[in-house]
Amino acid sequence: MAEKTIQFEVKRQSSPDADAVWEKFEVTWKPGMNVISAMMEIAANPVNTNGQETTPIAYDSNCLEEICGSCAMVINGKARMACSTLVDKLEQPIRVQPLTKFPVVRDLAVDRSVLFENLKAVKAWVPVDGTYDLGSGPRVFPQQQEVAYPLSNCISCCCCMEVCPQFNDATGFVGAATIAQVKLFNAHPSGKVLKEERLRALAGDGGVQECGFAQNCIQACPKQLPLTEAISDITRDVTLQVARDFLRA
Ligand code: SF4
Numbered sequence: 620m621a622e623k624t625i626q627f628e629v630k631r632q633s634s635p636d637a638d639a640v641w642e643k644f645e646v647t648w649k650p651g652m653n654v655i656s657a658m659m660e661i662a663a664n665p666v667n668t669n670g671q672e673t674t675p676i677a678y679d680s681n682c683l684e685e686i687c688g689s690c691a692m693v694i695n696g697k698a699r700m701a702c703s704t705l706v707d708k709l710e711q712p713i714r715v716q717p718l719t720k721f722p723v724v725r726d727l728a729v730d731r732s733v734l735f736e737n738l739k740a741v742k743a744w745v746p747v748d749g750t751y752d753l754g755s756g757p758r759v760f761p762q763q764q765e766v767a768y769p770l771s772n773c774i775s776c777c778c779c780m781e782v783c784p785q786f787n788d789a790t791g792f793v794g795a796a797t798i799a800q801v802k803l804f805n806a807h808p809s810g811k812v813l814k815e816e817r818l819r820a821l822a823g824d825g826g827v828q829e830c831g832f833a834q835n836c837i838q839a840c841p842k843q844l845p846l847t848e849a850i851s852d853i854t855r856d857v858t859l860q861v862a863r864d865f866l867r868a
């Protein structure tokens with residue numbers, strides 16, 4: 620019996636400034652195969668459907684279980700994680716391309732550093748002084764944990780930014796993931812010492828006001844973060860912070 624195969628079309632780009640081209644590949648089907656395992660097969664045996672040897676495909680991946688966030692790609696027109704996207708659930712040929720709103724490094728690998736710069740800008744961390752033993756941290760009650768836990772599941776994949784109509788050079792919008800992390804760290808008993816600074820960072824151009832509430836982000840998030848709720852809450856908090864700052868001035 621002939622072996623079952625899967626047809627792929629992969630958008631290739633040899634360097635950040637090179638022109639992109641689509642290349643076709645055929646991969647032997649395996650049970651439970653996901654897109655990243657198919658990319659691994661192609662990278663290990665880089666021969667296209669014309670039988671020509673080509674360069675191995677470049678892509679990012681690490682955990683292979685939707686935890687590290689590195690394998691986000693546009694697969695059949697949809698931003699998703701290549702390691703949790705099963706080939707059996709996709710129409711063929713399966714078209715795989717890099718995220719479109721991030722600079723291409725090579726092939727499917729993109730530079731997602733804008734998200735990490737945005738997280739730095741809003742101080743998305745709990746400030747701790749590591750020079751001495753602080754003892755046990757403040758108590759976090761179960762009700763607070765229930766709010767925080769879903770937000771802490773963000774894997775920095777950037778899918779929410781890829782699908783957001785407002786995330787573009789014209790607006791400079793930080794995107795839903797950063798706003799959700801502001802909610803997470805502002806709710807933390809130690810993290811909230813930076814609450815005002817975080818809210819001020821989200822006021823004005825590129826801040827939370829840029830969101831058009833199209834809600835594409837919540838549909839695309841592979842970890843089901845409550846993004847629209849976070850955006851609503853932080854929009855309210857930013858507005859109150861701006862009003863407080865105005866009255867203090
Ligand atoms: S609600 Fe819409 S505009 Fe706002 S962050 Fe999500 S996708 Fe972007």
Ligand code: SF4
Pocket residue numbers: 772773774775776777778779780795796799839840841842843844846
């Ligand atoms: S909020 Fe969701 S879609 Fe956005 S970066 Fe985090 S995990 Fe990815």
Ligand code: FES
Pocket residue numbers: 679680681682683684685686687688689690691700701702703
């Ligand atoms: S490889 Fe880590 S999320 Fe896909």
